[in-house]
Amino acid sequence: MPGPRKQSFAKPKNAKGTFRRILKYFKPYRGQLVLVLIGLLASVAANIAGTYMLRPIINEYIIPWIGNENPDFTGLIGQLAVMAAVYTIGILGTFMYNRLMINVSTGTLLKLRLEMFTKMQTLPISYFDGRTHGEIMSTYTNDTDVMREMISQGLPSFISSAVRIVGVFTMMIVLNPILTGIAILMLVIMMLITKTIAGRSGRFFKARQDSVGKVNGYIEEMIEGQKVVKVFCHEQAVNSRFDELNETLRRNTAAASTLASIMGPIMNNLSHVTYAIIAASGGLLGVAGIIDIGTLGAFLQYTRSFSMPVAEISQQANNVLSALAGAERIFALLDEKAEEDEGDIVMVNARVNEKGELEECSERTEIWAWKKPTGELIRVRGDVRFEGVTFSYDGKVDVLKNVSLYAKPGQKIAFVGSTGAGKTTITNLINRFYDIQSGRITYDGIPIRQIKKASLRGSLGMVLQDTHLFTGTVRENIRYGRLDATDEEIVSAAKLANAHYFISHLPEGYDTVLTADGANLSQGQRQLIAIARAAVADPPVLILDEATSSIDTRTESLIEKGMDSLMKDRTVFVIAHRLSTVRNSDAIMVLEHGEIIERGNHDELIKQQGKYYQLYMGMFELS
Numbered sequence: 001m002p003g004p005r006k007q008s009f010a011k012p013k014n015a016k017g018t019f020r021r022i023l024k025y026f027k028p029y030r031g032q033l034v035l036v037l038i039g040l041l042a043s044v045a046a047n048i049a050g051t052y053m054l055r056p057i058i059n060e061y062i063i064p065w066i067g068n069e070n071p072d073f074t075g076l077i078g079q080l081a082v083m084a085a086v087y088t089i090g091i092l093g094t095f096m097y098n099r100l101m102i103n104v105s106t107g108t109l110l111k112l113r114l115e116m117f118t119k120m121q122t123l124p125i126s127y128f129d130g131r132t133h134g135e136i137m138s139t140y141t142n143d144t145d146v147m148r149e150m151i152s153q154g155l156p157s158f159i160s161s162a163v164r165i166v167g168v169f170t171m172m173i174v175l176n177p178i179l180t181g182i183a184i185l186m187l188v189i190m191m192l193i194t195k196t197i198a199g200r201s202g203r204f205f206k207a208r209q210d211s212v213g214k215v216n217g218y219i220e221e222m223i224e225g226q227k228v229v230k231v232f233c234h235e236q237a238v239n240s241r242f243d244e245l246n247e248t249l250r251r252n253t254a255a256a257s258t259l260a261s262i263m264g265p266i267m268n269n270l271s272h273v274t275y276a277i278i279a280a281s282g283g284l285l286g287v288a289g290i291i292d293i294g295t296l297g298a299f300l301q302y303t304r305s306f307s308m309p310v311a312e313i314s315q316q317a318n319n320v321l322s323a324l325a326g327a328e329r330i331f332a333l334l335d336e337k338a339e340e341d342e343g344d345i346v347m348v349n350a351r352v353n354e355k356g357e358l359e360e361c362s363e364r365t366e367i368w369a370w371k372k373p374t375g376e377l378i379r380v381r382g383d384v385r386f387e388g389v390t391f392s393y394d395g396k397v398d399v400l401k402n403v404s405l406y407a408k409p410g411q412k413i414a415f416v417g418s419t420g421a422g423k424t425t426i427t428n429l430i431n432r433f434y435d436i437q438s439g440r441i442t443y444d445g446i447p448i449r450q451i452k453k454a455s456l457r458g459s460l461g462m463v464l465q466d467t468h469l470f471t472g473t474v475r476e477n478i479r480y481g482r483l484d485a486t487d488e489e490i491v492s493a494a495k496l497a498n499a500h501y502f503i504s505h506l507p508e509g510y511d512t513v514l515t516a517d518g519a520n521l522s523q524g525q526r527q528l529i530a531i532a533r534a535a536v537a538d539p540p541v542l543i544l545d546e547a548t549s550s551i552d553t554r555t556e557s558l559i560e561k562g563m564d565s566l567m568k569d570r571t572v573f574v575i576a577h578r579l580s581t582v583r584n585s586d587a588i589m590v591l592e593h594g595e596i597i598e599r600g601n602h603d604e605l606i607k608q609q610g611k612y613y614q615l616y617m618g619m620f621e622l623s
């Protein structure tokens, strides 16, 4: 049972750099962030001022009432009204900065997701070879979510706590330096404890994110492989493997949360102890006449409100750590090396003017030209050559060894050979899914590296070995080949591929909606649509990778007729398992272990009595 591939999560090695990079995303919100800061300061200031007002209220109003038979409440009511107003300002400030931070966080995330997705489209195929979809998905969902939380909650609460601590301390020093000294001592103890716990739980938070990625990757893989799992009755094994991963996730989450949740009660208790110590010391100072009751009341209130921000900072430290780890994974994706595209030659529509010269034009003419940056036009003919091409996927094992071949314009070249011989690999190199390590591939005499990838791929019609259809109607799927194709062109492409017959028998015909990957069609039908999709693109070069392998013999002969007209005047590379397709090719390349061991047309190869002969004599299937 294949497990998910090893995760390669970056640890937040460079927290500072990552944080700076996040800050860059805040640039467009500079104005709003200034308002956030104002709201934040207003909220903290209101809190501190409100608390301070306890002092005059106690000293000037409440204490004079002691023993007074006719207390005057008017002054007190006025004071309380001011206090209420101050707190209201604080609440408004809090609401304002929270609301604005939602703008900042959702906007930043919007931008990040777009950047990630856009980046993903530029990544080479090899990026996806080494990762499960679940891992990549986890970056989009989990990592962005912790980041959103950090931006909308973590950061503001971090800043407001810091400001509050400074403000509260200032007030405490003003009120009474001796008691403040005691409070500072307690604070240092609290900070030491926090640091120890936060450091440990940070590690578990990373482990938790890692586990989330693994669990997601596994689920995703098992959804895709559901049929295989059932065929081999591996449900039990799959469940127990999932159980393991799930348990690891539980353990890591529990460890991370436990440490985080221990922090709260410890801080709480410590703050009670602090409160008691300060109350007792304050009482003694009061008896000695050093401090009045109003001051002590306000001071004690500050003592209460200073441990809260300290606890909050430590709590947020965890969130910020895991958010930074997530952010690093996001940035790692953004920093992935994009597919190299150094080519500057593009493909344009062209026509031949009265003088017999090639000239560029905007409409489709069925004639194409390569346009060099100098403006020089070279007619696209479909001459593809490999010269001593050696290629390896992993840089270790050579999958293709010194392959040389040429396809003259309009020729039909067939590749045959055992499975794993390197047939698909050759086609992957023509369209530059991968780049070669040595040798040369030219297209109409131009090294393909000099051709812009979009133009190169646009000139190649491909039917890939594993067909992929998108959610949408049959018509939309065929139109994927060329977005400006008319409905008539789509139908004639389908007719060419012999897909028209079965499509018209679908419940909604061309408007039948295909579910993900065409699951409601047969394998052969999917291939027919894929062929129609390539046909509608009407490209100068066609590459068909085992396009006919899932099609019955009768349909195949129908397709062949259609293909013949599709292949006319085009260079075609075809990888086929059936001799009928191979036999009438202009040249057949027999591949074995990444080398071309025989080449020639059918008759020549039969005469040679080599591998092809064996394949031909041995069986009808060439794989």
Ligand SMILES: Nc1ncnc2c1ncn2[C@@H]1O[C@H](COP(=O)(O)OP(=O)(O)OP(=O)(O)O)[C@@H](O)[C@H]1O
Binding pocket: 129, 393, 394, 399, 417, 418, 419, 420, 421, 422, 423, 424, 425, 426, 465, 623
């Ligand atoms: N993405 C990849 N990463 C690493 N190795 C790969 C990759 N794709 C193919 N290979 C290896 O390259 C070799 C050639 O594979 P290729 O797909 O070209 O074979 P093929 O001739 O098309 O076989 P088949 O007839 O089964 O389709 C194989 O040994 C395979 O293991």
Ligand SMILES: [Mg+2]
Binding pocket: 423, 424, 425, 465, 545
């Ligand atoms: Mg293949």
